[in-house]
Amino acid sequence: MLIVKKFGGTSVGDSDRIRNVARRCAEEYQKGNDVVVVLSAMGKTTDLLLDQAREINPKASKRELDMLMTTGEQTSVALMAMALHAMNIPAISLNAFQVSMQTTSNYGNARLKKIDTERILHELHDRKIVLVTGFQGINKFGDYTTLGRGGSDTTAVALAAVLHADACEIYTDVDGVYTADPRIVKNARKLEEITYDEMLDLATCGAGVLHNRSVEMAKKYGVTLVVRSSLNDSEGTQVKEEVSVERMLISGVALDKKAARISVMGLKDEPGIAFKLFNTLAKNNINVDIILQSIGRDNTKDISFTVDEDEADDAIALLENNKSRITLQSVTCKKDVAKVSIVGAGMMSNPGVAAKMFEALYNVGVNINMISTSEIRITVLVDQKDGEKAMNAIHEAFGLAE
Amino acid sequence: MLIVKKFGGTSVGDSDRIRNVARRCAEEYQKGNDVVVVLSAMGKTTDLLLDQAREINPKASKRELDMLMTTGEQTSVALMAMALHAMNIPAISLNAFQVSMQTTSNYGNARLKKIDTERILHELHDRKIVLVTGFQGINKFGDYTTLGRGGSDTTAVALAAVLHADACEIYTDVDGVYTADPRIVKNARKLEEITYDEMLDLATCGAGVLHNRSVEMAKKYGVTLVVRSSLNDSEGTQVKEEVSVERMLISGVALDKKAARISVMGLKDEPGIAFKLFNTLAKNNINVDIILQSIGRDNTKDISFTVDEDEADDAIALLENNKSRITLQSVTCKKDVAKVSIVGAGMMSNPGVAAKMFEALYNVGVNINMISTSEIRITVLVDQKDGEKAMNAIHEAFGLAE
Numbered sequence: 065m066l067i068v069k070k071f072g073g074t075s076v077g078d079s080d081r082i083r084n085v086a087r088r089c090a091e092e093y094q095k096g097n098d099v100v101v102v103l104s105a106m107g108k109t110t111d112l113l114l115d116q117a118r119e120i121n122p123k124a125s126k127r128e129l130d131m132l133m134t135t136g137e138q139t140s141v142a143l144m145a146m147a148l149h150a151m152n153i154p155a156i157s158l159n160a161f162q163v164s165m166q167t168t169s170n171y172g173n174a175r176l177k178k179i180d181t182e183r184i185l186h187e188l189h190d191r192k193i194v195l196v197t198g199f200q201g202i203n204k205f206g207d208y209t210t211l212g213r214g215g216s217d218t219t220a221v222a223l224a225a226v227l228h229a230d231a232c233e234i235y236t237d238v239d240g241v242y243t244a245d246p247r248i249v250k251n252a253r254k255l256e257e258i259t260y261d262e263m264l265d266l267a268t269c270g271a272g273v274l275h276n277r278s279v280e281m282a283k284k285y286g287v288t289l290v291v292r293s294s295l296n297d298s299e300g301t302q303v304k305e306e307v308s309v310e311r312m313l314i315s316g317v318a319l320d321k322k323a324a325r326i327s328v329m330g331l332k333d334e335p336g337i338a339f340k341l342f343n344t345l346a347k348n349n350i351n352v353d354i355i356l357q358s359i360g361r362d363n364t365k366d367i368s369f370t371v372d373e374d375e376a377d378d379a380i381a382l383l384e385n386n387k388s389r390i391t392l393q394s395v396t397c398k399k400d401v402a403k404v405s406i407v408g409a410g411m412m413s414n415p416g417v418a419a420k421m422f423e424a425l426y427n428v429g430v431n432i433n434m435i436s437t438s439e440i441r442i443t444v445l446v447d448q449k450d451g452e453k454a455m456n457a458i459h460e461a462f463g464l465a466e
Numbered sequence: 467m468l469i470v471k472k473f474g475g476t477s478v479g480d481s482d483r484i485r486n487v488a489r490r491c492a493e494e495y496q497k498g499n500d501v502v503v504v505l506s507a508m509g510k511t512t513d514l515l516l517d518q519a520r521e522i523n524p525k526a527s528k529r530e531l532d533m534l535m536t537t538g539e540q541t542s543v544a545l546m547a548m549a550l551h552a553m554n555i556p557a558i559s560l561n562a563f564q565v566s567m568q569t570t571s572n573y574g575n576a577r578l579k580k581i582d583t584e585r586i587l588h589e590l591h592d593r594k595i596v597l598v599t600g601f602q603g604i605n606k607f608g609d610y611t612t613l614g615r616g617g618s619d620t621t622a623v624a625l626a627a628v629l630h631a632d633a634c635e636i637y638t639d640v641d642g643v644y645t646a647d648p649r650i651v652k653n654a655r656k657l658e659e660i661t662y663d664e665m666l667d668l669a670t671c672g673a674g675v676l677h678n679r680s681v682e683m684a685k686k687y688g689v690t691l692v693v694r695s696s697l698n699d700s701e702g703t704q705v706k707e708e709v710s711v712e713r714m715l716i717s718g719v720a721l722d723k724k725a726a727r728i729s730v731m732g733l734k735d736e737p738g739i740a741f742k743l744f745n746t747l748a749k750n751n752i753n754v755d756i757i758l759q760s761i762g763r764d765n766t767k768d769i770s771f772t773v774d775e776d777e778a779d780d781a782i783a784l785l786e787n788n789k790s791r792i793t794l795q796s797v798t799c800k801k802d803v804a805k806v807s808i809v810g811a812g813m814m815s816n817p818g819v820a821a822k823m824f825e826a827l828y829n830v831g832v833n834i835n836m837i838s839t840s841e842i843r844i845t846v847l848v849d850q851k852d853g854e855k856a857m858n859a860i861h862e863a864f865g866l867a868e
Contacts, residue, residue: 079521113541119481121548128551131559132544135537139515142534146523149530157533161563162608183608206564206585 065230066188067092070102070198070220074237075294076140077107085235085294086147089193093153098188100227102198102220103144105136126171127207130200134160134208137197137216144195155193158183160200160208165219167201167209174201174209176218179226196223214275221278225285232287233300234274239293240301241266241273243464244317248452251465255315257302262315265407265441279303307409313417314408314462319455321402321448323353324376325433327368328383330360330393340390341367341383348382350375353403354436354443364393368434370445373399401433402451405443406458412439424461430454467632468590469494472504472600472622476639477696478542479509487637487696488549491595495555500590502629504600504622505546507538528573529609532602536562536610539599539618546597557595560585562602562610567621569603569611576603576611578620581628598625616677623680627687634689635702636676641695642703643668643675645866646719650854653867657717659704664717667809667843681705709811715819716810716864721857723804723850725755726778727835729770730785732762732795742792743769743785750784752777755805756838756845766795770836772847775801803835804853807845808860820844826863832856 069092071085085101093099105113113132117124124132141157148155164180187194198216201209211218217234224232241263244252258266260283267276273291282289282303292300331337338357345352353370360366371379376397383395411417421442425432430453434445446454459465471494473487487503495501507515515534519526526534543559550557566582589596600618603611613620619636626634643665646654660668662685669678675693684691684705694702733739740759747754755772762768773781778799785797813819823844827834832855836847848856861867 079518082522116481116541116545117548120484120545121552123552124548125551128544128547128559131547131561132541135540135544138537138540139518139534142530142537143518143522145530145533146519146526149527150523150525157530159533 066098066100066227068100068102068220068224068227068229068232069235070216070233071104071235071294072216072237073104073107073110075235076103076144082106082140082143082147086144086151086153088294090148090151090153093193099193100184100188100223100229101144101193101195102216102223103137103140103195104198104216105133106140106143109136109139130171130208130210133210134197134200137199141195141197148193148195153193154191155195156187157195157197158187159197160202163196165201167203167211169203169205169209171203171207171209173212174203176201176211176222179222181226184223184227212277214277217275217278218281221281221285221287221289224287225281229287231290232282233290233292234278235292235294236273237293237295238273238291239296239298240291241303242316243314244455244459245319248319249317249456249459252459253465254298255301256299257304257307258315259307259409260303260305261440262407262409263303265405265438266316266318274303313410313414314406314464316407317455317458317462317464318405318407319402319451320405321451322373323370323401323403323445324373324397324399325368325370325401325445326376326379326383327366327396327398328390328392328394329366329396330364331367332391333363333365337365337391338367340386341392344382344386344390345371345379348378350379350382354434354445356434356436370401370403370434400448401445402448402454403443403445404451404454404458405441406462407441409440411442418442420461421458424457425454427461428453428457430457468500468502468629470502470504470622470626470629470631470634471637472618472635473506473637473696474618474639475506475509475512477637478505478546481545484508484542484545484549488546488553488555490696491546492550492553492555495595501595502586502590502625502631503546503595503597504618504625505539505542505597506600506618507535508542508545511538511541532573532610532612535612536599536602539601543597543599550595550597555595556593557597558589559597559599560589561599562604565598567603569605569613571605571607571611573605573609573611575614576605578603578613578624581624583628586625586629614679616679619677619680620683623683623687623689623691626689627683631689633692634684635692635694636680637694637696638675639696640675640693641698641700642693643705644718645716646857646861647721650721651719651858651861654861655867656700657703658701659706659709660717661709661811662705662707663842664809664811665705667807667840668718668720676705715812715816716808716866718809719857719860719864719866720807720809721804721853722807723853724775725772725803725805725847726775727770727772727800727803727847728778728781728785729768729798729800730792730794730796731768731798732766733769734793735765735767739767739793740769742788743794746784746788746792747773747781750780752781752784756836756847758836758838772803772805772836800835802850803847804850804856805845805847806853806856806860807843808864809843811842813844814841822863823860826859827856829863830855830859832859
C-alpha cells in the first residue's frame with residue numbers, strides 16, 4: 065500500500081511533536097507500506113517570517129514573500145528526516161524544486177499544474193519515507209510559488225492522485241468530522257464517513273476541517289481522504305464520493321458566527337442592477353454568501369446579502385461610494401448575526417427536512433432572518449445570540465447524537 | 467561595470483543592517499553599474515538551525531543538514547530583495563536551484579563545478595540587482611549541498627569569474643588587510659594591495675580575513691578581490707596577482723596563538739617512518755603545520771610538529787595507540803606556544819629578511835623554538851606569552867607602520 069500523510073504546522077510545532085509524527089510515520093513504514101509525508105511549516109514559523117518581512121517592507125512583493133515563506137516547509141521536512149534517521153528509518157526530504165511541483169505563475173495563490181513523480185518513486189523504491197514540502201511549488205519562470213490557504217492539504221491530495229495512493233490521510237488537531245462543533249454541541253458525534261459534496265458545503269458553512277480546494281481536488285481525482293488526529297489513534301472520518309445508504313439524512317450542523325448582513329434598499333427595478341452591485345463587490349475581493357432579493361416600494365427593489373464580518377465595513381464604504389452608479393437609496397448593516405446550516409446528501413430526496421429544521425428553531429423561539437438552500441444544504445440566518453441554541457436544537461431534532 | 471558584492475552573516479544580522487546593505491547596493495546600482503550580491507545566512511541563523519537539528523538528532527545526516535542550512539541564505543536574499551524594493555530599486559533573489567549552482571556531490575563540503583549564468587544575465591539585462599544565496603549549491607542528484615567554511619566568499623569569487631565581473635568586493639567587519647592585527651599592534655597599517663600568495667600565507671598563519679579557498683579560486687581565475695568594511699566607505703585592500711614594485715619587502719605579520727607543539731622521540735631511523743606517522747594523523751583529519759626533524763640518540767630520530775591546539779589531545783592519543791607501529795619511544799606536547807609569521811612577496815629576492823626577523827626577536831629577548839620557511843613566508847614558534855611582544859617587535863623592525 066502507498067499512503068500519503070499530511071501533517072499541519074501545529075503537529076510539527078516543536079521537537080517533541082516532530083518526534084511524535086516521526087513515530088507514526090515509522091509505524092506505517094514498518095507495516096511494509098510505502099509512505100509519503102507532506103508537511104507544513106512549523107507552528108508559528110509562517111507568522112514569524114511574515115513579521116520579519118513586514119518590518120523590512122510592509123508592501124513586500126508576493127514573489128519575494130514566497131521565496132521567504134518556502135524556507136518554512138523546507139525546515140520541517142529536513143528536521144523530520146533527521147528525526148526518522150534517529151529511529152533508524154530511511155527517509156529523505158524533498159522540496160518543490162526536487163519534486164518538480166509545477167504550478168501556475170501567480171505568486172501567493174498558485175494552482176498546481178503538474179507533478180513529476182520520478183524522484184519520489186525512485187526514493188520509495190529504495191524503501192525510504194519521502195518527506196515533501198507542502199504549500200509550495202515552482203512556476204514556469206523557475207521561481208517559488210505558494211498555494212494559498214489550505215495549500216499543504218492540496219499538495220497531499222495532488223500527490224495522492226498522481227501517485228495513485230491507496231489513502232490520503234490529513235492529520236489535524238481534531239480526530240475527524242463531527243455532526244456539529246463538539247465545543248458547542250456536547251453530544252456531537254464523529255462521522256465515520258461523509259461525501260465530498262457534504263464536506264464542501266460544511267467548509268463553506270464555517271465548519272472547515274479541510275479547505276475546499278483540497279476537497280474539490282480529491283473529488284475530481286477520486287482520492288479518498290481520511291481526516292484523523294495527529295494526537296491519538298482513533299479512526300477518523302473518510303471523505304469520499306458515496307457513503308453507505310444506511311446513513312441518516314443529515315450529516316452535520318454548522319455554525320458561522322462571523323457573518324454580517326447587508327441590506328441595500330431602493331434599487332432601480334431594471335436589468336443589470338444586481339450585476340453592477342455584485343460586480344463592484346467582487347472586483348474588490350469581497351465574498352458574498354447568501355443573497356436574497358425582495359420587492360421594495362415605488363417600483364424599486366431591495367437586496368440583502370451576507371458577507372464575512374471582517375469585510376462588512378469595506379463593503380458598506382464601497383457601496384456608499386458607488387451609490388448613484390448602482391442606483392441605491394440606502395444601505396444598512398447588521399453585524400450580530402450567525403449562519404446555521406444543515407448539510408446532508410440524503411436531504412435531496414426528503415422534502416420534509418427544511419420543515420423539520422424550521423420547527424426545531426420555532427420550538428426554542430429562534431427567529432429566522434434569511435433562508436438559503438442548495439441541493440444538499442439549508443442555511444438560515446439568525447441573531448448571533450441565538451446561534452448556539454439553534455445549533456443544539458437542530459442537532460437534537462435530527463437525532464444526530466444517536 | 468559589473469560588480470559582485472558579498473556580505474557575510476553579521477552584515478545582514480538584523481533589519482537595520484539589511485537596510486544598510488541595501489543602501490550600499492542601491493548606490494552602486496544608481497551609478498549605472500550591474501550589481502550581483504551574494505549573501506550569507508543572517509547572523510546567528512546557522513547556529514540556531516544547528517541547535518534545532520542537534521536537539522532532534524545529534525548525528526544528523528549531512529544531506530539533511532544541508533537541506534536545513536540552505537534555508538538560511540534563502541531567507542537573507544528574500545529579505546534583501548524586499549529592502550531594495552522598499553527603496554524602489556528593482557531586485558530579485560535567486561537560490562542555488564534557480565542559478566543552477568552545480569557542485570560535487572559531497573554534502574557539507576562540496577566544491578563548485580559549474581554555474582549557469584543565463585538566469586542571472588537575464589535579470590541583469592532587465593536592470594535588476596540580482597541577489598544570490600551564498601554557501602549553497604546543488605549536486606548531480608538534484609540535492610542541496612553546502613560549500614563548507616568560507617563558502618559564501620567562494621560563491622562570490624566564482625560568480626565574479628563566470629560573469630567576468632569588473633570587481634569582486636568582499637565586505638567584512640574589518641576595513642581591509644592590515645600589516646598586523648590592529649588589536650595587538652597599535653600602529654598596524656592597512657595595506658592598499660596584497661598578492662594572492664601573500665594573502666594565502668597570511669590566512670594559513672592565522673590572519674585570515676578571507677578563506678583560502680576563495681583566494682585560491684580568485685588566483686586561478688584572475689579575479690581581483692577587494693576586502694572592504696560593510697560599516698564604512700573606506701577603500702579596502704585589493705588582492706591581486708602582482709602589486710606595485712615600490713612596495714616594501716614584507717606585507718604583514720601574523721600571530722596564531724592556537725598552536726601546540728608535539729615532539730615524537732626515538733623513532734627508528736629507517737625509510738617510511740615519517741610516512742606512517744603523518745599518514746596516521748592525516749587519516750584522522752588532524753592538520754599538521756610546521757614539521758622539523760632532528761637526529762636523536764642511538765640511531766633514532768626525533769620529529770616535532772605543530773597542530774591546532776584543539777587537536778593536540780586527539781593527536782597525542784592517536785600516537786600513543788600506534789606507538790609500536792610507528793616505532794616511537796615517547797611523545798611530549800607543549801601547548802603554550804604561538805606561531806609568529808612574516809609574509810611578503812618581496813622576501814624571495816632579499817636574503818637578509820630572516821636575519822632581520824631573528825634580530826628583532828633577540829633584541830626583545832624572545833626565544834625561538836622552531837623555524838619554518840617558504841618562499842614568501844617565515845614562521846617561528848615562540849612561547850605563547852611572548853607572542854604579542856614578538857609581533858610588535860617584528861612590525862617595528864620592518865617599519866610596517868610607516
